[in-house]
Every structure is written in C-alpha cells, then in structure tokens.
Amino acid sequence: METQIRENETRLRLAMLSSNVAELDRLIDDRLLFVGPDTGLYGKADDLELHRSGTSRFEQINVIETRLELHGAVATVMVVADLAGTFKGEAFANRCRYLRIWALKDGAW
Numbered sequence: 001m002e003t004q005i006r007e008n009e010t011r012l013r014l015a016m017l018s019s020n021v022a023e024l025d026r027l028i029d030d031r032l033l034f035v036g037p038d039t040g041l042y043g044k045a046d047d048l049e050l051h052r053s054g055t056s057r058f059e060q061i062n063v064i065e066t067r068l069e070l071h072g073a074v075a076t077v078m079v080v081a082d083l084a085g086t087f088k089g090e091a092f093a094n095r096c097r098y099l100r101i102w103a104l105k106d107g108a109w
Helices: 002-018 021-027 044-053
Strands: 033-035 041-043 056-071 074-087 090-103
Touching: 002 021, 002 056, 002 074, 002 090, 021 044, 041 044, 044 056
Parallel strands: none
Antiparallel strands: 033 041, 056 074, 074 090
C-alpha cells in the first residue's frame, strides 16, 4: 500500500509540473482545498482551471521531506517542498508544507 501511495505522490507532482489536467482530475478528490501563493482558498475545479488556463505554472517542485502514515484504508502524507513558478501572473518561490489524505476506494487510492 505504501508503494502505491508513493507512486501516486510522484504522479501528482509530475502532473502539477506539466499541468496535466486529465491526470490531476484522476488523482485529486472533489473535496480538495488548498491555499494558493496569494493566500486564497481554492477547490478542485479552481485548481484544474488554473492549470488548464496556464494561470498556475510550476517550474520547480523539489520535495524536501515526506512523512507517510497508514491508518487502514486511509493514509496521511505530509510533504515539505520548495516550489517555484507563476500564479496569476506573479512569480513565486516558497517552501510549503502540504497535508494530503489518501483513501482506499474501490481498490484504488
């Protein structure tokens, strides 16, 4: 199970770097909430549109630390990463911390 989650984390990072909207749509739950570089709160539809339109572009996602914990059919992943890119026309470069929750549903994470 841990291997599958780590593979999904890699798929997610690569999809974010390439703005692969189809892959992001597969990997991200409809209940996604994230805080953007502008401190705004965004959902999944927002995230997909930001990538689709080119309004959000990642040039760098360097993972510094990953902590993964399994809790039966649920896993938590805490990631610290250095990010750089553009968001709504503004360049950004930040160290960020993410907390993701992966749930096993119909045999897939």
